[in-house]
Amino acid sequence: MEEGPGFPFFLPKGMVVRNELENFWRQVHQKNGYKEIKTPIILNEALWHRSGHWDHYKENMYFTKIDEQDYAVKPMNCPGGILVYKSQMHSYRELPLRLGELGLVHRHEISGALHGLMRVRCFTQDDAHIFMLPSQIKDEVLGVINLIDHIYKLFGFEYHVELSTRPEDSMGSDEDWENATNALIDALNAAGLEYKINEGDGAFYGPKIDFHLKDCLGRTWQCGTIQLDFQMPERFDLHYIGEDGEKHRPVMIHRVIFGSIERFIGILIEHYAGAFPTWLAPVQVKILPVTDRANEYARQLEEKLKESGIRVEADLRNEKIGYKIREAQLQKVPYMLILGDKEVEASNVSVRSRKDGDMGAMSVEDFISKIKEEIDKK
Numbered sequence: 001m002e003e004g005p006g007f008p009f010f011l012p013k014g015m016v017v018r019n020e021l022e023n024f025w026r027q028v029h030q031k032n033g034y035k036e037i038k039t040p041i042i043l044n045e046a047l048w049h050r051s052g053h054w055d056h057y058k059e060n061m062y063f064t065k066i067d068e069q070d071y072a073v074k075p076m077n078c079p080g081g082i083l084v085y086k087s088q089m090h091s092y093r094e095l096p097l098r099l100g101e102l103g104l105v106h107r108h109e110i111s112g113a114l115h116g117l118m119r120v121r122c123f124t125q126d127d128a129h130i131f132m133l134p135s136q137i138k139d140e141v142l143g144v145i146n147l148i149d150h151i152y153k154l155f156g157f158e159y160h161v162e163l164s165t166r167p168e169d170s171m172g173s174d175e176d177w178e179n180a181t182n183a184l185i186d187a188l189n190a191a192g193l194e195y196k197i198n199e200g201d202g203a204f205y206g207p208k209i210d211f212h213l214k215d216c217l218g219r220t221w222q223c224g225t226i227q228l229d230f231q232m233p234e235r236f237d238l239h240y241i242g243e244d245g246e247k248h249r250p251v252m253i254h255r256v257i258f259g260s261i262e263r264f265i266g267i268l269i270e271h272y273a274g275a276f277p278t279w280l281a282p283v284q285v286k287i288l289p290v291t292d293r294a295n296e297y298a299r300q301l302e303e304k305l306k307e308s309g310i311r312v313e314a315d316l317r318n319e320k321i322g323y324k325i326r327e328a329q330l331q332k333v334p335y336m337l338i339l340g341d342k343e344v345e346a347s348n349v350s351v352r353s354r355k356d357g358d359m360g361a362m363s364v365e366d367f368i369s370k371i372k373e374e375i376d377k378k
């Protein structure tokens with residue numbers, strides 16, 4: 001919208017898709033040992049000097065003043081995650097510590113680069129920061145690779161992998177960069193992944209593995225990334241207490257899987273051509289009465305499905321059934337329940353599937369059981 005170029009609005013059906021993706025993200029990460037955090041959107045200037053963003057990323061940031069002090073709107077979540085780690089002392093026994101955050105970030109993109117949901121000025125990253133012992137690097141990188149592969153395969157995506165190396169505008173010693181790059185190469189080889197080298201395209205604080213999704217038009221979009229970082233733990237003086245009772249420096253992974261929720265939704269819309277799988281569909285079931293005589297039964301059925309956690313709409317308009325069916329098909333609703341006099345009398349439903357066509361008569365209980373199983377299995 002012209003009132004906020006590059007700042008996306010989400011309408012009700014878009015919010016359903018977004019919330020389902022976020023709920024799925026939470027379930028998967030909880031199972032994989034992540035703890036969720038939330039950090040502020042605005043943090044003071046001193047933090048961004050310390051992190052290196054002020055020197056290496058300032059032209060992409062937004063700024064404000066609070067109580068005559070300079071603050072920045074965060075372009076990345078990592079400094080906040082680091083402050084959470086730093087808020088208490090950690091033992092080697094607690095590591096790896098995996099902290100996940102669905103964090104809203106703002107980046108100043110030039111107006112000519114803005115492109116639908118694919119390139120925006122504010123977006124939510126499904127971030128996580130993993131703090132670990134140096135001996136845990138390979139296993140943790142492999143764990144993230146396997147998690148990314150699992151999630152992309154669920155959506156039916158093909159992807160290719162690139163290893164991005166040290167850029168000209170970077171910080172840290174040659175030795176740190178060589179160690180970090182070799183650690184990522186070891187993990188890629190252990191995972192059996194083919195990759196190409198993307199020279200000089202790493203983050204300013206470390207090399208990274210990038211995952212590029214292929215959409216239905218054959219275009220590729222960089223979404224997932226795994227960045228190995230020896231610099232931030234040094235700059236923020238992070239420690240853990242080792243087995244010897246002494247302070248030691250942890251190593252850090254920055255990683256995202258969706259990349260940004262906004263871009264991932266944009267890719268999914270095109271990937272599925274709007275025909276979302278049932279678990280993601282904004283409306284999962286349309287109830288279509290053939291005549292007004294079935295309207296009361298349609299209302300009762302709508303309530304019953306809602307109570308079962310199914311997203312349902314009853315189309316009670318005084319229109320011909322063929323018109324209602326065509327409209328539901330255009331909206332790519334996964335299931336239609338056709339209700340005529342026969343269905344009202346038998347207290348059942350006539351089921352029409354977007355994928356399988358006419359499925360015939362079914363009891364309400366059997367239909368609810370079928371769709372809930374489909375939703376649960378994704």
